[in-house]
Structures are given as C-alpha cells and as structure tokens.
Amino acid sequence: MKVVLPTPLAAYAAGRREVEATGATLAELLADLDRQYPGIRFRVIDEQDAIRPHIKFFLNREMARSLAAGVALGDEVLIVAALSGG
Amino acid sequence: MPRLAVLVGTRKGLFVLKSGLDRRRWSMEGPHFLGEVVNHAVLDPRDGRTVLAAVRAGHLGPTVYRSADAGRTWREARVPPAFAKAAPGEAGESVSHVFWLAPGHASEPGRWYAGTSPQGLFASDDGGESWRGVDGFNAHPDRRKWIGGPQDAPPDGGTLHSINVDPFDASHIYIGLSGGGTFESRDRGASWTPLNRGCAADFLPDPDAEFGHDPHCIRVHPAARGVVYQQNHCGIYRLDRAASRWVRIGANMPKEIGDIGFPMVLHPRDPAKAWVFPMDGTTVWPRTPIGGRPAVYGTSDGGRSWKRLDRGLPKGQAWFTVKRQAMGADTLDPVGLYFGTTGGEVWSSFDEGARWHCLCLHLPHVYCVEAATAA
Numbered sequence: 001m002k003v004v005l006p007t008p009l010a011a012y013a014a015g016r017r018e019v020e021a022t023g024a025t026l027a028e029l030l031a032d033l034d035r036q037y038p039g040i041r042f043r044v045i046d047e048q049d050a051i052r053p054h055i056k057f058f059l060n061r062e063m064a065r066s067l068a069a070g071v072a073l074g075d076e077v078l079i080v081a082a083l084s085g086g
Numbered sequence: 087m088p089r090l091a092v093l094v095g096t097r098k099g100l101f102v103l104k105s106g107l108d109r110r111r112w113s114m115e116g117p118h119f120l121g122e123v124v125n126h127a128v129l130d131p132r133d134g135r136t137v138l139a140a141v142r143a144g145h146l147g148p149t150v151y152r153s154a155d156a157g158r159t160w161r162e163a164r165v166p167p168a169f170a171k172a173a174p175g176e177a178g179e180s181v182s183h184v185f186w187l188a189p190g191h192a193s194e195p196g197r198w199y200a201g202t203s204p205q206g207l208f209a210s211d212d213g214g215e216s217w218r219g220v221d222g223f224n225a226h227p228d229r230r231k232w233i234g235g236p237q238d239a240p241p242d243g244g245t246l247h248s249i250n251v252d253p254f255d256a257s258h259i260y261i262g263l264s265g266g267g268t269f270e271s272r273d274r275g276a277s278w279t280p281l282n283r284g285c286a287a288d289f290l291p292d293p294d295a296e297f298g299h300d301p302h303c304i305r306v307h308p309a310a311r312g313v314v315y316q317q318n319h320c321g322i323y324r325l326d327r328a329a330s331r332w333v334r335i336g337a338n339m340p341k342e343i344g345d346i347g348f349p350m351v352l353h354p355r356d357p358a359k360a361w362v363f364p365m366d367g368t369t370v371w372p373r374t375p376i377g378g379r380p381a382v383y384g385t386s387d388g389g390r391s392w393k394r395l396d397r398g399l400p401k402g403q404a405w406f407t408v409k410r411q412a413m414g415a416d417t418l419d420p421v422g423l424y425f426g427t428t429g430g431e432v433w434s435s436f437d438e439g440a441r442w443h444c445l446c447l448h449l450p451h452v453y454c455v456e457a458a459t460a461a
Contacts, residue, residue: 008143039162043146047168048178054145082145 001073003033006081009044012037021077026057027067029077044079054082090416091156091460092424093137094432095124098450100139102157107459109422109436112445118160119143119151126411126454128187129156130213132195134461138214140184140200148183150200152214156460165216167200167208169224179204186411187214188249191256201246205233205263207275222276223261223269232266232280232297240264247410248304254311260304267299268316284332286320303350303410310357315389317350317362317410324389335389339364343376343383343394349413353421353438358388361395361415361423361439363408374405382423384439398442399433406431411454418459426452 003021005013013019013036021036023029027049034041044055049067051057057064058078059071071077092103099117122143130136137153139160150163172178181202190197190209200208200217207220223229233244248262257274260281267282280297287299300319307313312327322336322345336345346367353359361384366372375381381396406427413425423435430449435442 008146038164039149039166042149042166042168043143046147046180047170048172048180050180052145052147052180085144 001029001071001075001077003029003077004079006079008081008083009040009079012040023071025067026059026064026069026071026077029071030067044081054084056080056082088134089460090418090422091129091458092416092432092434092445093127093129093157093454093456093458094426094449094452095127095139095411095454095456096426096430096450096452097123100124100127100141100157101446101449103432103445104460107418109418109434114446115157118157123183124453125183125185126187126456127157128189128456129458129460130189130198131458132189132192134459136213138187138198140187142183148181148202150184150187150214150217163210163215163217165218167202167206167217167219169206170219170221179206181206182243185245186247186249188251191251192253193256199249199251199259201249201261203243203245204239205229205244205246205266207246207249207261209275220275222271222273223278226278232269233263234265234298238265238298248301250304250306250314252306253308260306260314262301262304262316264302264319265298265300267297268301268304269297281325282332283330284325284334285316285318285323286334288320302348305350305352305360307352307357309355313357315350315352315360317347319346321345322347322350322362322389333389335385336362338390339383339392340394343381344368346371347408348373348410349408349425350410351413351415351423354415354417356386359384359386359421359438360389361385361413363413363425365407372405373407378403378405380404380406382425382435382439382442395435395439396442397440398435409453411456412452414455414457416457416459422457424455424457426455428452 021032094101099120101116105112125140127139139151142148149166151160169179186201188199198210207223208217250260252258304316314325316323323332339345351361383392406429416422432445
C-alpha cells in the first residue's frame, strides 16, 4: 500500500515522499518500512513502541492511535510530523 | 597532512571550521544536518578520521551519525542509543536526545560512550554503528533516586554528560548527572559510586548530601594522573584523587565575578592550567557575561589564582551564553582556545587566552565546540 512520508523522513527514501510497504497492521507496515529504509521506524516510534509526541498516523484520513490498527491492501497511510518548535 | 578541525554543533546543524596547524587561514564546511539539532560532535583522537554527531530533528527520534572521513560524508548509526523495553505493565523510558559523546580509552579503538536525556549511559564497540545500554548504570537500583524526578530536572530534561574515561585506566569512568551529581565506576560501568564530597549543593536541604548535585562540566586531565576539574552549578572545583574531596577553587575568583558558569577547559599537558567562562548566576540566573562584558578566566596554578582574559572580546553590551560543550582547546603549542555563543559566534585564542579573535559570525545558537587534529 501507499505510504506518504513527511518531508523530515524523505531522506530515508532518497527524497521520495511516496513509498510502498506491506503488512496487516500499522506495526507490521512500519517493520516493512524499516527493512526497506533502515532507521526510519525509530524516528517515529520510541523504544517502548509508543508513537512519538507530535507524530501522527492517518489510515485513509482517519487517525490511528495504536500500532495494532489494521491496514489492508489499497489503504493509504499518511505519516505526519509536526514542524513546530522554531 | 594533519589539519586542525573545530566542530561546531548548533541548534540548526553542524559546521566544521578548518585550518592548517599554523591556525592562520580558516575555511568553513557545512552545514551538515541543516535544520537539525546537533548537541555534540566529536572527532576520534585515536584515528583522526572518525566523527560522531548526536543529532535530533524536530520531533523525530534521536540518533547518532558517523563519518569515517573527518566529517565529509555521514551515515546513521544502525542501532542508536535506546533504553531497554519495559516489562509489560511497567513504565519504560525513552531517549529524548543524545547529549554527550566520548571516545573510549586509547587502548580500545572502536569503543565510544554516549550520554542521553533522560540520564542514560550507552556504549558502542564498533565505532558508533550500534549502541547498547550500560546496564550497570541504566538498570542500577538507585538510579531513579540519583536522578530524581521531573521536578529535579533542568527545563530541557535531565542529562548524562561529561563522560571521561581515565587515561590511565580504561575501566575507570567518570560521568556527570544534571541533576544527580558526579559518579565514577572502576569496573567499566558495572557499578557506580557518588563522587560529590566537598561540593556544595545549595538547592538541597542537606549540605553534605551524597548525591543530587549539579555538575555542569567535569574534565579529567589527559596527562596528569588523578587530576579532575569541575564547573558546578555551585562553583568551580578541583579534585586530586589522593585527597578524594573536591576543593572549591572558584573561591579564589574575584568576588564581583563569582564562579558560576558551564564550560570547564583544561590545558592538554599542564595540569595547573585551566579556563572557565563565568556567567551571571545571581537573582534569576541570567547566564550571561557579568555586566554584559564577556571574559574568560584562566588559572596557571591549579586554581589558587585566576586571571581575566578579555583582550579582543566585546567591551560591553554582549549578553550571550556559552554552553557546557561549547568551549574547548586544541592540543597545539601554545594551546588554542575556542568558544561558541548562543548568538552564533565562534571566538578563538591562539595564545592560551591572551588575545581573542572572532572566527565566525551568524551561525545558529551554538551547542558544542570541539577542536581536534584531523589526519
């Protein structure tokens, strides 16, 4: 399925904002992303498997609050990183 | 041909100032990691090529980057510093940012240490590619007591800093906790002991507290066995290990200047020489040069007396701050001194502080300055 990366993460995918990944849950999808782009998961998920503050995941425009959220073929996953802070 | 490199980490990237060993002509490389916070960047004195940088971009998780060519190209650590996953039902910790990087002992090429916020200690044995927690500290049953809670932490979070490996003993490590105090391990990090006797902690009810202090910057002398200096929240101290008690050498500073500040810089060869950058620690702690007149103070007698060193620095209305990692020395003769300001300036002296020159202006808020000789 299509994953849209925020600009701060695009460098992991050689500058691309849209990439493909697979998985039945958000956790599996992030594991696949990390296999393709090593290091990307830790920038948005901490070592306690919590979504980092100011990072949001949207599945087909609905916000997902847990890594257990299910995803399916054809879904669009949007990762948003706040740019606040100055 | 060896060159001098001054790594300048800022709130918005890393800059590298380079010159020949004559320090006459300087050039600037960078920015690397533009827009990202670089809390610390260190060139490995063991090979003159490897550089590690502690980087965090905005709200993304923290990481460490590694360069094998003195800062020209970079690759992210495969396994950045991270706390152990908590058992189900228990609250775990998450590294907010990597704050301090330190090469290991000269006899252990490839070993590095990292200190984080909140206070965690991590080690790498592959030159910074992968990191593991030092369980002797991170899982110590008294660690939470030592570092306190959110009420005890500075506004940007508690930090583990000032990681010093004893140059005469690879198993002997010093660390600073803000807050928490100075601690040491004599078994490569397996166990830890507070090392705060003689240090004031005027924000604690017990004047003889064993821990809970706030060391700002601790430096172990690289050439003289057992000589340690410290700029603390409550003054400037020296520790000679035979005595095992800190002595407040800042008491010998001029009373109108005081002995509050953040950096502590040692002469690479002479253990009697050191430099500090005093700041206003009165009232609400402005942390600015006293009276808006910046000055470095240096001692040549182990802290028995101090000399004001401000020739070339602004004469007034200069209100910047110099952070704890933002002042350092090279190893040349005479020693070069360097400091970076929160206003984005880098100042240098090539005669051990007698005269100062501005190396560059207009950088972002400077977080760290590290001078080293690159191969």
